[in-house]
Amino acid sequence: MAERERMEFDVVIVGGGPAGLACAIRLKELKPDLSVCLLEKGGEIGAHILSGAVIEPRALDELIPDWREKETPLKTPAREDRFLYLTERRAFRLPTPPQMHNEGNFIVSLGDVCRWLGREAEARGVEIYPGFPGADLVEEEGRVVGVLTGDMGVRKDGTPGPNYQPGMELRAAYVVLAEGCRGSLAKRAIARFGLDRGRDPQTYAIGIKELWEIDPKRHQPGLVIHTIGWPLDHRTYGGSFLYHFGENLVSYGFVVGLDYRNPWLSPFEEMQRFKTHPAIRPHFEGGRRLSYGARALVEGGWQALPELVFPGGLIIGDAAGFLHVPKIKGSHMAMKSGMVAAEALAGGLGGAPGAARRLPRRACPNLGDGGAPCGAQHPPGLRSFRSLRRPRQCRARHLSLPRPRPVDAPSPPSRPCEPASCRTGKADHLSQAGRDAHLRPALLGLPQQHQS
Numbered sequence: 524m525a526e527r528e529r530m531e532f533d534v535v536i537v538g539g540g541p542a543g544l545a546c547a548i549r550l551k552e553l554k555p556d557l558s559v560c561l562l563e564k565g566g567e568i569g570a571h572i573l574s575g576a577v578i579e580p581r582a583l584d585e586l587i588p589d590w591r592e593k594e595t596p597l598k599t600p601a602r603e604d605r606f607l608y609l610t611e612r613r614a615f616r617l618p619t620p621p622q623m624h625n626e627g628n629f630i631v632s633l634g635d636v637c638r639w640l641g642r643e644a645e646a647r648g649v650e651i652y653p654g655f656p657g658a659d660l661v662e663e664e665g666r667v668v669g670v671l672t673g674d675m676g677v678r679k680d681g682t683p684g685p686n687y688q689p690g691m692e693l694r695a696a697y698v699v700l701a702e703g704c705r706g707s708l709a710k711r712a713i714a715r716f717g718l719d720r721g722r723d724p725q726t727y728a729i730g731i732k733e734l735w736e737i738d739p740k741r742h743q744p745g746l747v748i749h750t751i752g753w754p755l756d757h758r759t760y761g762g763s764f765l766y767h768f769g770e771n772l773v774s775y776g777f778v779v780g781l782d783y784r785n786p787w788l789s790p791f792e793e794m795q796r797f798k799t800h801p802a803i804r805p806h807f808e809g810g811r812r813l814s815y816g817a818r819a820l821v822e823g824g825w826q827a828l829p830e831l832v833f834p835g836g837l838i839i840g841d842a843a844g845f846l847h848v849p850k851i852k853g854s855h856m857a858m859k860s861g862m863v864a865a866e867a868l869a870g871g872l873g874g875a876p877g878a879a880r881r882l883p884r885r886a887c888p889n890l891g892d893g894g895a896p897c898g899a900q901h902p903p904g905l906r907s908f909r910s911l912r913r914p915r916q917c918r919a920r921h922l923s924l925p926r927p928r929p930v931d932a933p934s935p936p937s938r939p940c941e942p943a944s945c946r947t948g949k950a951d952h953l954s955q956a957g958r959d960a961h962l963r964p965a966l967l968g969l970p971q972q973h974q975s
């Protein structure tokens with residue numbers, strides 16, 4: 524049997540969407556000497572990105588400040604917003620909700636934006652491996668230390684074929700999971716380290732998209748239409764979007780919340796029916812469909828975000844659940860979370876390649892309310908990323924990396940909360956990080972206070 528090849532990097536990023544690429548670019552900008560590897564399961568960067576989106580450029584403005592002077596795929600500024608309520612025959616124009624105004628935004632092919640970001644990342648020295656899915660996490664002593672890529676040449680029945688090639692073991696000081704909605708490795712890390720403990724369950728929708736080339740006479744570049752109502756009933760969450768952009772292109776999509784009650788409802792057929800509405804049909808008449816696809820969206824919002832940090836890595840972008848639900852936009856959030864993650868990692872990684880593995884962990888300098896030091900041992904950089912997601916109820920300021928605990932392990936028994944200032948008197952209301960903050964003084968023999 525062929526040997527598994529092993530490679531070492533400072534950071535391995537799984538997923539070449541906006542989150543992973545922004546993280547890679549930012550890392551190389553901050554620490555050009557770091558070795559950064561990015562895995563993408565699609566045959567090329569952008570191949571698995573569902574095209575056609577309105578994106579807010581503010582994360583891009585921070586990531587590549589001079590992007591407006593470069594040749595980029597952001598060519599169509601959003602010019603007009605229409606928000607419609609549809610009945611079977613009629614369309615009523617409603618005021619556009621404030622968060623859905625698109626002045627300053629751009630209508631793009633997100634796949635093209637990712638291809639361009641991929642080139643920017645490569646120009647900075649990121650090693651991009653398209654066609655390599657991250658298949659499993661490598662764990663040692665309760666810490667993720669790398670990623671296994673998928674085996675090649677496996678027969679349909681799962682046995683090795685004549686061209687069998689075992690996947691590579693990519694070892695890294697930190698692994699960043701940027702796989703998008705319901706990423707397989709992110710799901711594994713969340714379950715393994717109990718990162719969703721105390722959080723709302725994640726919820727999902729399905730988005731079906733089509734890209735059309737329409738009659739030039741009907742094309743209104745920069746027009747953004749969102750609809751609610753028909754063909755969905757008032758108990759089913761969902762709606763449509765229609766964006767005119769590029770050279771006579773229209774990106775049309777239909778989103779349905781996956782908690783729909785009618786078991787006979789087919790999101791695909793509703794999407795097709797929608798195109799026959801008298802207010803919508805004229806956009807497509809005389810045009811042709813170029814491509815189509817479907818993908819899940821995270822819809823749980825802020826309260827469903829898992830803990831973002833696990834021993835040896837981080838989760839960013841849609842894999843964590845950073846889609847801004849009221850705006851129905853996730854690309855800028857994905858990019859920003861990737862950038863913040865990169866800044867946190869760069870703080871924890873020394874200048875020389877491989878330095879993080881040798882980096883001494885130091886005592887957390889954060890203070891509790893009473894001024895007592897936390898004292899827990901963190902890699903320095905991770906704390907700032909972690910501060911994006913504080914425990915909601917108990918605002919213990921000093922947070923530690925969550926301790927790995929098997930998912931099926933019984934919950935810790937209910938204990939009274941010792942600090943005098945805790946108003947609930949229970950430790951059970953805390954997230955894992957908060958629980959650690961409660962437990963730590965007992966372990967370290969330090970006094971502690973917190974707010975609850």
Ligand SMILES: Cc1cc2nc3c(=O)[nH]c(=O)nc-3n(C[C@H](O)[C@H](O)[C@H](O)COP(=O)(O)OP(=O)(O)OC[C@H]3O[C@@H](n4cnc5c(N)ncnc54)[C@H](O)[C@@H]3O)c2cc1C
Nearest residue numbers: 538540541542564571576577657702703730840841853854
């Ligand atoms: C129908 C629809 C419409 C949308 N419209 C908009 C919009 O108008 N504006 C907006 O801002 N946002 C929109 N979004 C949301 C936006 O697409 C996401 O928020 C954004 O793409 C998230 O970026 P990401 O990098 O986290 O994940 P993704 O863009 O999903 O990228 C993840 C990448 O990781 C790769 N990958 C996954 N698993 C693995 C693995 N195990 N190994 C290797 N590679 C892997 C995938 O192939 C993919 O390339 C829309 C989403 C949908 C579904």
